[in-house]
Amino acid sequence: xSNVYENLTWLPELPKNYNERIKNVSCGVxxxxxxxxxxxxxxxxxxxxxxxxxxxxKKDLTPLTQSTLGLISNANxxxxxxSLIGTAVRHGLQLTxxxxxxxxxxxxxxxxxxxxxxxxxxxxLIAIDYRGLPLNPKPGDQIHGEENIKQCVEYLKNxxxxxxxxxxxxxxxxxxxxxxxxxxxxxxxxxPGTINWLCSKINLEIDKLNSNEIMVLDIKGLAxxxxxxxxxxxxxxxxxxxxxxxxxxxxxxxxICRILGVKNGKSRRCLILDLDNTLxxxxxxxxxxxxxxxxxxxxxxxAYVAIQKLAMQLHDRGIVLAISSKNEDHIAREPFKxxxxxxxxxxxxxxxxxxxxxxxxxxxxIAESLSLGLESIVFLDDNPAERMQIRKELPQIAVPxxxxxPALYPRQLMIAGYFEAIAFSEEDSKRANFYQDxxxxxxxxxxxxxxxxxxxxxxxxxxxxxxDHIGRSRIAQLISKSNQFNLTxxxxxxxxxxxxxxxxxxxxxxxxxxxxxxxxxMISVVICLKKEKIWEIDTWLMSCRVLGRRVEEIVLQDIIxxxxxxxxxxxxxxxxxxxxNVIVKDHYEKLGFNKRYGDEIKEIWELELKNxxxxxxxxxxxxxx
Amino acid sequence: xxxxxxxxxxxxxxxxVFDNEEIIISEETSAQQIDEWDSLSNIRLFVTIExxxxxxFSAHEIAELKNVGEMxxxxxxKIRK
Numbered sequence: 001x002s003n004v005y006e007n008l009t010w011l012p013e014l015p016k017n018y019n020e021r022i023k024n025v026s027c028g029v030x031x032x033x034x035x036x037x038x039x040x041x042x043x044x045x046x047x048x049x050x051x052x053x054x055x056x057x058k059k060d061l062t063p064l065t066q067s068t069l070g071l072i073s074n075a076n077x078x079x080x081x082x083s084l085i086g087t088a089v090r091h092g093l094q095l096t097x098x099x100x101x102x103x104x105x106x107x108x109x110x111x112x113x114x115x116x117x118x119x120x121x122x123x124x125l126i127a128i129d130y131r132g133l134p135l136n137p138k139p140g141d142q143i144h145g146e147e148n149i150k151q152c153v154e155y156l157k158n159x160x161x162x163x164x165x166x167x168x169x170x171x172x173x174x175x176x177x178x179x180x181x182x183x184x185x186x187x188x189x190x191x192p193g194t195i196n197w198l199c200s201k202i203n204l205e206i207d208k209l210n211s212n213e214i215m216v217l218d219i220k221g222l223a224x225x226x227x228x229x230x231x232x233x234x235x236x237x238x239x240x241x242x243x244x245x246x247x248x249x250x251x252x253x254x255x256i257c258r259i260l261g262v263k264n265g266k267s268r269r270c271l272i273l274d275l276d277n278t279l280x281x282x283x284x285x286x287x288x289x290x291x292x293x294x295x296x297x298x299x300x301x302x303a304y305v306a307i308q309k310l311a312m313q314l315h316d317r318g319i320v321l322a323i324s325s326k327n328e329d330h331i332a333r334e335p336f337k338x339x340x341x342x343x344x345x346x347x348x349x350x351x352x353x354x355x356x357x358x359x360x361x362x363x364x365x366i367a368e369s370l371s372l373g374l375e376s377i378v379f380l381d382d383n384p385a386e387r388m389q390i391r392k393e394l395p396q397i398a399v400p401x402x403x404x405x406p407a408l409y410p411r412q413l414m415i416a417g418y419f420e421a422i423a424f425s426e427e428d429s430k431r432a433n434f435y436q437d438x439x440x441x442x443x444x445x446x447x448x449x450x451x452x453x454x455x456x457x458x459x460x461x462x463x464x465x466x467x468d469h470i471g472r473s474r475i476a477q478l479i480s481k482s483n484q485f486n487l488t489x490x491x492x493x494x495x496x497x498x499x500x501x502x503x504x505x506x507x508x509x510x511x512x513x514x515x516x517x518x519x520x521x522m523i524s525v526v527i528c529l530k531k532e533k534i535w536e537i538d539t540w541l542m543s544c545r546v547l548g549r550r551v552e553e554i555v556l557q558d559i560i561x562x563x564x565x566x567x568x569x570x571x572x573x574x575x576x577x578x579x580x581n582v583i584v585k586d587h588y589e590k591l592g593f594n595k596r597y598g599d600e601i602k603e604i605w606e607l608e609l610k611n612x613x614x615x616x617x618x619x620x621x622x623x624x625x
Numbered sequence: 626x627x628x629x630x631x632x633x634x635x636x637x638x639x640x641x642v643f644d645n646e647e648i649i650i651s652e653e654t655s656a657q658q659i660d661e662w663d664s665l666s667n668i669r670l671f672v673t674i675e676x677x678x679x680x681x682f683s684a685h686e687i688a689e690l691k692n693v694g695e696m697x698x699x700x701x702x703k704i705r706k
Binding site (some may be wrong): 019040041042045046049076079235236238240244246247521 | 641655664668676681683687696
């Protein structure tokens with residue numbers, strides 16, 4: 001997990017032409033967008049360089065807010081500054097940093113004038129590490145130890161008080177990450193007067209300094225999470241008086257800029273959650289309430305319990321929860337109503353959007369109905385394609401990347417730090433209720449207009465293949481499991497499929513879909529029965545993961561193309577309604593079929609091929625042998 | 626073969642660290658020939674090399690290196706270990 005801190009893995013990976021794109025940036029909006037990736041120190045420096053250039057060229061920097069940070073440290077902070085300024089862009093800030101040279105701390109304390117005079121500084125970061133304190137360990141000597149704690153805390157107080165008096169700025173005061181090298185091992189913590197003992201007591205005293213003017217920044221917590229052994233780098237200290245490993249500069253900068261962001265009113269207040277494979281394992285529409293995985297007793301089920309518990313804790317903290325899921329509304333709500341192991345219930349959800357419209361439209365509608373700006377929303381979804389669509393269409397929304405293991409979702413979401421707080425009041429805890437958690441459903445007024453460009457950007461490639469022995473077991477699995485996007489819900493065993501595979505009277509298709517985000521695997525299966533000049537679609541099913549991607553259209557085009565080669569003039573499709581396949585009720589109508597017959601048990605649809613027009617689609621076809 | 630690869634990678638690192646695509650390095654290249662190569666960016670350079678190659682330098686090693694050729698040699702020794 002240490003690479004989360006090193007590589008900021010909740011942010012999306014860099015696009016290939018990143019350096020090129022950054023060169024072409026000409027305004028604040030574009031720079032803000034390019035700052036939302038996994039940037040290392042060098043890339044942050046590029047953002048910094050570009051920002052300076054845009055400032056000189058007097059380019060439009062909205063929506064960035066100007067902010068000035070003073071920086072005083074016993075260490076060399078010159079390398080950190082570009083990272084800080086680059087990271088601040090990610091948090092919507094155009095930051096200026098004023099450094100005080102590291103040998104000028106005493107001067108800052110005792111002179112009437114401040115090194116910060118002449119600047120309009122809102123916030124000053126005091127970054128003193130253990131080497132900057134007058135620490136004087138004498139193991140075993142409690143009295144001397146207590147005295148030394150006072151000395152160290154006095155020193156920090158002198159700096160903060162003097163700065164507050166002279167500048168009226170808000171202070172961010174770091175606490176102390178203790179050194180790795182403990183002389184007594186585990187006992188060091190207990191033994192008065194050791195450096196570890198001193199550091200932990202000093203940190204308790206630093207906590208007491210937290211006030212309206214001073215905010216304590218838990219660098220000890222950050223360093224511990226990273227591992228003190230990774231955090232402290234004696235080589236770089238000796239070489240350049242840099243106080244921690246440069247690998248963590250981007251993360252450290254995040255920590256600082258999150259606070260600055262919150263101080264500038266840029267905080268996230270709403271978490272929108274996907275359902276299938278995000279709040280529970282499995283697909284509710286296919287697997288049913290008894291088939292989804294949630295609850296103790298199963299390792300995966302427990303992972304989803306942990307995610308729901310986390311969402312619940314956020315709810316209790318005042319973060320508004322909402323749902324956006326591609327599902328039938330009543331099916332999606334069922335676990336919330338009736339599943340015994342669910343932590344979240346409808347009463348915890350402010351808006352509940354389960355439908356088949358695109359998520360960008362749904363999220364926009366949620367934001368509007370809650371009167372929240374898009375920049376206060378976080379969206380959690382296991383599906384990389386949904387994440388990409390939201391990032392593309394609604395760039396103000398925070399969309400964390402997720403690892404493949406759901407057990408790691410809670411950590412990933414929280415390390416991303418979207419819900420950073422600098423205070424907590426009773427009002428905060430009640431805020432979620434203010435939004436009336438009644439799981440309301442809202443109508444979408446205007447649907448996303450940009451679907452086409454999104455679909456094109458996915459660079460989809462569909463592979464069409466006849467049934468074969470390699471695909472057989474996956475085909476059988478899809479046929480026995482798919483309930484939602486399944487026109488006839490006919491079940492075949494693997495043996496029966498092997499028969500169909502060989503039978504000349506059937507036209508069969510297994511369809512796989514690749515896109516820019518990876519391989520989706522087999523996502524659709526079709527079986528047609530050939531009857532002279534007419535083909536009858538016996539089975540047509542598709543994974544709901546690729547819904548809204550126009551896959552069904554490309555599948556139909558494939559069927560028609562091949563049917564025409566055999567002189568077929570008409571295709572017949574059947575829809576057999578079940579409790580779960582409402583989603584394909586209008587399937588044939590949308591594809592241009594005409595209804596020939598319909599009652600409650602079945603519908604028969606027809607398509608004359610002579611008038612069929614092959615429209616261009618955003619999916620490339622790859623016919624495998 | 627390995628040597629060639631290391632120099633190739635180093636070139637990319639130089640372009641990235643100094644934010645300049647035009648920098649061309651050879652084994653004789655030293656800090657004097659690259660304007661952006663000062664003591665601060667030197668730290669950034671070594672941190673990036675350490676990360677890219679998964680190695681670690683001592684302060685002494687960093688101080689002793691005279692040019693890119695020596696850097697390359699040292700990296701190759703370290704990655705073979």
